[in-house]
Amino acid sequence: MATGADLRAVREAAGLSLCGLARRTHFAKSYLSMVETGKRPVAADVADAYEQVLGVPLRPAPADPVRLAHEWLVGESPVVVQVRAGRRVGAELATELERRVVELRHLDDVVACRDLLPAVSRELADAEGLVRSASFSERVGRRLFTAVGELAQLAGWIASDAGRHAEAQRFYVSGVGAAGEASDRVLGAQLLSSLSYQIANVGDPRDAVLLARTAALGTVGATPVVRALFLERVAWASVRAADVTGTWRALDAVDEAYERRGGSGSEPEWVYWLDRSEIDVMAGRCMIELGRPADAEPLLARAIAHYPPDHAREVALYSSWLAESHARAGDLDAARDALDRAQQHAEIMPSARTAARLDVVRAVCGSG
Incomplete structure (x- = not known):
């Protein structure tokens, strides 16, 4: 360290x-x-x-994150060991489960969905079995159900990335139930907001707008960065639904919420990834959809320049949007250069979502 x-x-x-x-x-x-x-x-x-x-690595990356993901499959989780022993579940196991959720969440940054989804699905199934069969105090129960909800959100996100949208929706909906058991309205809203993002991409954007707005309005006590995340999804659903006014209003609200953020430890761990670069990427994507590719290009280029290179999926996705901004602004040479970079990173960390994006951008750029 x-x-x-x-x-x-x-x-x-x-x-x-x-x-x-x-x-x-x-x-x-x-x-x-x-x-x-x-x-x-x-x-x-x-x-x-x-x-x-x-742009400087300060900590060694896992030597082989894919191998680590597979170790989750072959190893026996402490949840299963505890349930088999038949003892009352205490705070120690809740802490261990919370730690495992965080580790899996960060593996999603560097491990492809095809390798990580089986491990996350198994961990979720084990945790769901725990809360159904074990005995625990009310306080420990809230922590356990919260962990189940967070695992369900992660499983839904990864399944969606793999193109398994019906499965992702089932994960999200089951997670909302767990969040309800934990009395965690913000986590429940996160699950609904995540589902709205999927629907905006592969379903009816009008349904996505309703769901995203419901999630954002239902979390009065959400922290600033969490609120910024929910509002980003309102913006994306709105632009997909061709609601120009709603898109700009949501993007302005994202900036306002993010500027009110506090110091370290003031936000839930699951929103660790949302920073100014991510906000700029979403703004750039919305600007392309609104027909303003020249305004999108500097936002996307700056964000990509600051993104960790080992996060290959995100670099591929965001480079694809940069390519589209160049193409729609008429600079096809720059567009094809960005598209080449996107394709190179996509080969490192394959994803159905990235593949679909690249197909769209190839058509825009006029490349086969």
């Missing part, structure tokens, strides 16, 4: 001030200063932020 001194060294080597880094992340300057001087530990999300903004 990198130290605070390491963070400071790479930031200064990149010629970026502490104030400048704070502006490009969701962390306060004062907090980053304490991290760099060793007064606060280097949390994983802080290291992620430095890596993304500075």
